[in-house]
Amino acid sequence: MLKEALQKNLDYEELANCMRCGFCQPACPTFRETGYEAASPRGRIALMKAVADGVMEPDQDFVDQMNLCLGCRACEPVCPAGVPYGQLIEQTREAIEQVQEHPWYVRLVRKTAFTHLFPHQRRLNLLGGLLGFYQRSGLQTAVRKLGVLNILPKQMREMEAIMPDASAKSLTDRLGATVIPAVGERKRRVGMFHGCIMDVLFQDTNINTVRLLAEAGCEVVIAPDQVCCGALHAHSGEREAAKSLARKNIAAFQEAEVDLIISNAGGCGALLQEYDHLLHDDPEWQEQAKWFAARVKDVSEVLTMSAEPQAWDPLPQRVTYQSSCHLRNGMKVTKEPVNLLQSIPGATYVPLKEGDRCCGSAGIYNLVQPEMAGSLLDEKMGHVAATQADILVTSNPGCLLQMKAGIKRAGLEDRMEAVHLVDLLARVQKKEAN
Numbered sequence: 001m002l003k004e005a006l007q008k009n010l011d012y013e014e015l016a017n018c019m020r021c022g023f024c025q026p027a028c029p030t031f032r033e034t035g036y037e038a039a040s041p042r043g044r045i046a047l048m049k050a051v052a053d054g055v056m057e058p059d060q061d062f063v064d065q066m067n068l069c070l071g072c073r074a075c076e077p078v079c080p081a082g083v084p085y086g087q088l089i090e091q092t093r094e095a096i097e098q099v100q101e102h103p104w105y106v107r108l109v110r111k112t113a114f115t116h117l118f119p120h121q122r123r124l125n126l127l128g129g130l131l132g133f134y135q136r137s138g139l140q141t142a143v144r145k146l147g148v149l150n151i152l153p154k155q156m157r158e159m160e161a162i163m164p165d166a167s168a169k170s171l172t173d174r175l176g177a178t179v180i181p182a183v184g185e186r187k188r189r190v191g192m193f194h195g196c197i198m199d200v201l202f203q204d205t206n207i208n209t210v211r212l213l214a215e216a217g218c219e220v221v222i223a224p225d226q227v228c229c230g231a232l233h234a235h236s237g238e239r240e241a242a243k244s245l246a247r248k249n250i251a252a253f254q255e256a257e258v259d260l261i262i263s264n265a266g267g268c269g270a271l272l273q274e275y276d277h278l279l280h281d282d283p284e285w286q287e288q289a290k291w292f293a294a295r296v297k298d299v300s301e302v303l304t305m306s307a308e309p310q311a312w313d314p315l316p317q318r319v320t321y322q323s324s325c326h327l328r329n330g331m332k333v334t335k336e337p338v339n340l341l342q343s344i345p346g347a348t349y350v351p352l353k354e355g356d357r358c359c360g361s362a363g364i365y366n367l368v369q370p371e372m373a374g375s376l377l378d379e380k381m382g383h384v385a386a387t388q389a390d391i392l393v394t395s396n397p398g399c400l401l402q403m404k405a406g407i408k409r410a411g412l413e414d415r416m417e418a419v420h421l422v423d424l425l426a427r428v429q430k431k432e433a434n
Contacts, residue, residue, distance in 0.1 A: 001099060002051075002058045002063075002095060002096065002099045002100075003051055003054075003057060003058055005095035005096075005098045005099050006048065006051045006052060006058060006092065006095045007051070007052050007054075008095070009091045009092070009094055009095040010048055010051075010052050010088065010091050010092065010095070011087065011088065011091065012049075012052055014083055014084055014087070014088060015045060015048055015049045015052060015088065016049070017081045017082070017083050018042065018045045018046075018049075018081060018083050019080065019081050020042055020046070021042075021080060021081075022040075022042055023078045023079060023080060024040060024041040024042055024075035024078060024079055024085070025040045025041075025042060026078075027074040027075050027077075027078050028040050028041055028074060028075055029070055029072065029074070029357060029358045029360075029376055030068050030069060030070065030372065031043075033372060033375055033376070038061075038065045039065060039068060041069075041075035041079075041083075041085050043065075044065060044066065044069060044089070044092075045083070045085070045088065047062055047065065047066075048088060048092055063096055063100070066089065066092050066093060066096060067093075067096075067368075067369070068369060068372065069089050070325075070358050070360070070362040070365055070372075071086060071089055071090075071235050071362055071363070071365070072325035072326075072329065072358040072362060073085060073086040073325060073326065073329035073330055074325065074329055074356070074357070074358065076329050077328075077329055086329075086330070087277065090234050090235065090237075090239065091239075093235070093236065093237035094237045094238075094239045095237075096237055097236070097237030097238065098237075110236075110238075113232075114232070114233055114236070114238050114241055115241070118196050118228045118232065118233070119227055119228055119241070119244075119245060120227075121170065121196060121199065121227065121228075124196055124197075124199070124200050125167070125168050125169065125170055125199070125200060126168065127166075127200065128166040128167050128168050128200035128201070129166070129167075129168025131163075131166035131200075132165065132166040132167065132168055135163070135165060135166065136165075153370060154370070155366055155367055155370040155373070155374070156367065158405045158408070158409065159366075159367075159401060159405060161405070161408060162401060162404035162405050162408060163201070163401075164201045164202060164401075165201075166200055166201055167199075167200060167201075167203045169203075170199065171192075171194045171199055171203060171206050171207070171210075171222055172222050172224065174203065174207060175207065175210065175222070177222075178221065178222045178223075178224055179219065179220070179221050179222070180210050180213075180214050180219070180220040180221075180222075181214065181219055182214055182217050182218055182219045182220075183214050183215050183217070184217060185217060186217060186218075186219050187216075187217035187218060187306060188217070188218055188219070188259045188260060189218070189219045189221065189257070189258050189259050190213060190218045190219070190220055190221065190258055190259060190260045190261070190262050190302065191220075191221045191222075191223050191253045191256050191258035191260070191261045191262065192206070192209065192210055192213070192220050192221065192222050192223075192262055193226060193229070193249075193253075193261055193262060193263045193268060193269075193272060193296075194206050194222065194226070195228070195229065195263075195264075195265055195268050195397075196227070196228035196229075197397060198264070198265055198268075198397055201397065202397050202400075202420070204423065205264060205397075205420045205422050205423055206264065208422045208423055208425075208426035209262070209264045209299050209422050210222075211426065211429075212299070212303060212422060212425055212426060212429070213262065213299070213302065213303075215311070215429070216302065216303055216305075216306035217306055218262075218302065218306070220262075221256045221258055223252040223253050223255070223256040223258075224252070225248065225251070225252040225255070226248070226249050226252045226253065227245050227248045227249060227252075228245050229245065229246075229249065229268040229271050229272055230242030230243070230244075230245035230246055230271060230278075231267050231268055231270070231271040231326075231363070232363055232364065233245065234271055234278070235363050236363075236364075239278070242271070242278060243278055243279060243282070246275045246278050246279060246285075246289070247279070247285055249272070249275075249292070250275065250285065250288045250289060250291075250292045251288075253292060253295075254288060254291065254292070258295070259295070260295050260296075260297050260302065261292065261295045261296045261297070262297055262298075262299050262302060263296060263297070263298055263299065264298070264299045264395070264420070264422050265395075265396050265397055266298070266324030266325070266326040266327025266328070266330070266331065266333075266395055266396040266399075267324070267326045267363065267396050267397075267398060269296060269297075269298050269326070269327065269330070269331050270326035270327070270329075270330025270331050271326075271330075272292070272293070272296045273293050273296040273330065273331055274293060274330070275289045275292050275293045276289040276290045276292075276293040296331075298327060298331055298333045298336070298395070299421075299422060300333060300336040300337045300340055300395065300421060301333060301336050303336075303340060303425065304336040304339055304340060311429065312343075312344055312345060312425070312428040312429060313345070313428045313429070314344075314345040314346035314347075314428075315344050315345070315346050315347040315424075315427075315428050316346045316347070317346075317347060317348070317389075317390040317391055318347075318348045318350050318387070318388060318389045318390050318391070319341050319344070319347050319348065319349055319350065319389060319390070319391045319393060319424075320349070320350045320351070320352045320355070320384065320387040320389040320391070320392055320393065321337060321338055321341060321349075321351075321352060321355055321392075321393045321394070321421075322352060322355050322359060322380070322384070322392060322393070322394045322399060322403055323337070323355050323356045323394075323395075324394060324395045324396035324399050325358050325362070325399075326396065327395055327396060328356060334356075337393070337395055337421050340421065340425065341393060341421070341424075344424075344425075344428055345428075350387040350388070350389050351387075352383055352384065352387055352389075353383040353386065353387075354380075354383055355383075357376075357380070358376060359376060359377060359380050359399055359402045359403065359406070360372065360373035360374065360375075360376035360377045360380070360402060361373070361396075361398040361399050361401065361402035362398070363398060366402060373402075377402060377405070377406045377409070378409075378410075380406060381406040381407070381409065381410040381412070382410075384403075384406065384407075384410070384412075384416075385410060385412060389416060390415070390416060390417070391416070391417055391418075391419055391424065392407065392416055392417070392418045392419070393418075393419055393420070393421050393424055394418065394420065394421070395420065395421045395422075397420075400418055400419075400420055403418035404418045406418075
């Protein structure tokens with residue numbers, strides 16, 4: 001029963017810490033869209049506590065409200081009691097998945113993705129090869145002309161239209177080594193977390209990350225046994241699978257003997273930095289998880305410490321920045337990406353109104369909650385258009401795809417592009433520095 005699963009999973013002490021002050025409501029995208037108390041962090045916590053106290057039986061409305069949450073964690077920085085809402089919503093979703101009976105096709109998709117695909121990088125690279133063949137063989141063009149994609153939901157058609165070129169090769173295959181030496185004096189030895197989807201759809205970003213780090217004096221290690229971070233699993237109620245992936249990553253990077261572990265994806269980095277909490281109830285891995293979590297940094301933090309702006313070419317364009325929710329609210333990285341953008345010679349940085357509000361991507365949220373995601377994206381693109389920027393920068397792959405889709409949806413393709421922060425910095429690196 002869901003009630004018993006929730007009572008077992010939920011951290012009651014943290015539930016009780018919520019003061020019901022309501023500071024979280026203006027920060028919550030779903031509350032702002034709906035105006036419903038139950039669609040706010042305070043409301044959802046009240047529902048969780050009512051179930052934990054035995055005064056409410058969780059029904060489908062309860063499940064729907066928990067699933068409507070983006071998991072953006074914008075409520076956490078404004079909470080005076082420091083309630084870890086992100087952990088509570090993950091505990092709730094885990095309980096829901098333990099008892100919920102999905103239709104057969106949903107079970108098949110979840111099993112395929114969470115068990116047979118994401119944890120296995122070679123299988124993802126194989127899928128990348130098939131997707132690359134679809135993109136480059138002319139099949140994609142034919143499929144679009146024949147209207148075959150019209151059978152897909154609108155949100156999936158929009159994602160297909162802006163999908164990056166996929167790669168069948170691994171990052172180490174393209175780099176030709178697992179250890180990339182620092183350029184000049186070595187300042188630190190860092191491990192590059194290449195991610196699962198990043199290594200297939202955004203491999204150029206990974207390569208640019210490695211090169212920028214090397215130029216910044218880092219010896220970069222690509223730990224060969226690393227796997228998916230587990231963020232999509234944790235956010236979707238598959239916490240045991242996320243824990244298994246965490247243990248593999250900890251072992252891989254401990255063996256690599258690195259000073260820091262670098263992420264270029266806010267969604268990955270936030271969970272990597274919380275492996276100590278994820279494994280807090282596993283005495284065999286507690287110390288290793290603390291070792292790992294303490295070393296996780298976003299690439300912008302390391303480049304801010306080490307990069308030399310004078311090694312960058314001028315960029316006479318207007319640039320704005322859409323913040324990654326998990327980078328900002330999870331990893332607490334807010335100033336570094338903006339500082340890097342403002343350091344580019346000739347670039348005009350234009351602040352984005354509500355650039356700290358979720359764009360609606362949120363992992364796979366834009367696929368499973370397309371109506372809410374679309375509403376958030378439309379409002380976001382209104383603010384983006386007002387900046388009159390030439391380049392829209394973000395620091396997470398899901399956000400980047402959402403911004404690309406938003407630009408196309410808003411008809412801004414002829415005057416604006418969406419770029420990952422790392423790719424923009426690589427673009428302005430002086431040619432003699434490469």
